[in-house]
Amino acid sequence: MLRSQAVHGALCALLFFAGSALANPRPITDLPLRAEGDNRWTLPAGEYVGNFRIDRPLHLRCEPGAVFSAAGQGNALSIGASDVLVEDCDLRDWGHNLTDMDSGIFIEGGAKGVTLRNNRLRGVGFGIWADRSENVHILDNQVHGEPSVRSQDRGNGIHLFIVKGAVVAGNQVRETRDGIYIETSNGNRIENNLLEDLRYGIHYMFSNDNHVTGNITRRTRTGYALMQSRKLTVIGNRSEHDRNYGMLMNYITYSTIKDNFVTDVQAGDTGGDSMIQGGEGKALFIYNSLFNVIEHNHFEHSNLGIHLTAGSEDNRIVDNAFVGNEQQVKYVAVRTQEWSADGRGNYWSDYLGWDRNDDGLGDVPYEPNDxxxxxxxxxxxxxxxxxxxxxxxxxxxxxxxxxxxSPGVQDSFPLMQLPTESLLKKEPAQEPLS
Structure with missing residues (x-):
């Protein structure tokens, strides 16, 4: 009996200490770090269970086989100091409480100059969350969600909240909720990321002066969801086999959408998400967006090439190619819009006019929604x-x-030759996730 009581007491103590370790992050210095000089530390191979926190500037590198596991609770790794670099680490099984912002790596408010490089994260909650930070670099990481969980119940792969001067580049994100979510964050660069099997590939809300370049989305329910933002520069991105929308612009102003390639957007299930209305398979959807430059983009083989509605006016739409879409244009408004500038319009694969003077322009205007x-x-x-x-x-x-x-769209100078040949030849920058 005494022995049984002793064992029971020991188990209770073990559970208590384990629970305490998971509830209260332990300093990273509790781990068997190996000093490499110049404030550089290496974490040997092994599984390290619990929640850990970096509270001082340092460079942490993980050896192959070094794994952080949060045992399904809280953040696997929190960073509460500036000038921290974490690279080559595996992080798994962090918490899934989205209200508590459970994350694989959580960058705390005020932590500046943090770099995360070549880490591998797999879990249900948020992958990487940067909270009220500046000059964060999130580079070449892999974030993989849990496909058995509804997408609405997963966290975003990379989440920026009130972040300034960040660079998010070369990452691969798959099967999280949104790939990269940017909220109230200005002056950031989102470059050369591969985003697959998601709700939204890249999702902007209330963020200005951002650059989105060279990214690839595949099999998402909306490739690029650009919402309530201004002065976005969206150049050289690709949307391949996305559903519902390739690019969605909702109240976007004074932005540049250029050199993007969108192909094979088909109607699909919205996944029960109330933020996605309908499932029409639109390569480009423009809603309540004004004073934007939309030029030299290629939209092909989709249910609908471009849908413009809800007072979207004063946009420069020129030098684009609309190729082989089941319906090229849907326009809902009360005024006729001219989609050409400086004597040059767009290319329409279904244009039936002639070019008798051989100037590269159709002799009669293209009116796609008469x-x-x-x-x-x-x-x-x-x-x-x-x-x-x-x-x-x-x-x-x-x-x-x-x-x-009736009021509609008119292109007075339709192009007779495809202006976007260079976009067709562009090779994807990254291979799909395995």
Whole structure:
């Protein structure tokens, strides 16, 4: 009996200390670090269970086989000091309480100049969370979520909250909620990341003066969700086989969308997410967005090339290519918009006009959503008669009697040659995650 009581007491003590260790982060110096000089430390191979915190400037490198495991509670690693570098570490099984912001690596407010490089993270909660930080560098990390959990219940792969001057580059994120989420964060660079099997690949909210360049999204429910932000520079990105939307602009102003390639966006399930309305398969959706430059982009083989609505006006839309989309344009507004500038418009694969003077421009304007197109929206079966004499007669009557014409889009200088050949030849910067 006494022995049984002693064993029971020892087990209780063990559980108590384990619980305390998980509830209260232990300093990183509790681990068997090996000093390498110049404030550089190496963590030997082994599994280190608990929640750990770095509270002083240092350079931590993990040897192969060194693993942080949080046993399903809290943050695996918290960083509460500036000028910290963490590289080559594996982090697993951190908490999944999204309200508590459980993360694989949590950069605390006020920690500046933190660099995370070549780390591998796998868990349900947030992968990397940077909170009220400056000049953070998140480079070449791999973040993998848990596909058995609903996407709404997973954390984001990389989450920036009130962050300034960050560089997020070369990361691979898969099966988290959003790949990279940027909220109320200005002056950051999101570059050359590979984002697969997510809700949103890159998601902006209330963030200004950011650069988004060279990223790739695949099989997301929206590749690039740009919302309530201004002065974004979105250049040279790719959206491949995303569903619902390739690029979504919601209240985006004074931004540049250029040299992007969007292909094969198809209608899909929104996953029960109320933030995604419908599932129309739109390569580009522009909602309540003004004063933007949208040029030299390639939108192809999608259910809908571009949908513009809700007062989206005064945008420069020129030198783009719309190729092989089931429907090229959907425009809902009360004013006609001109989609050309300086005598140059866009390329439309379904344009049927001629170029008799060989100047590279169509002789008649391209009007993708005239009354005939509206008829096709209402009665899709009419598409069988698309090139019939009856349809051509309707278009002729519309041109001859413009009083019958509804507000829509007009491209007065449609391009006869594809302007985006260089985008077709661009190779992906990274291989898919294994």
């Amino acid at each position: 009354n005939v197109d509206r008829l096709l929206w209402m009665y899709p079966q009419v598409r069988l008669l698309m090139n019939s004499p009856g349809i051509e007669l309707l278009r002729w009557v519309q041109r001859a009697f413009p009083v019958l014409k």
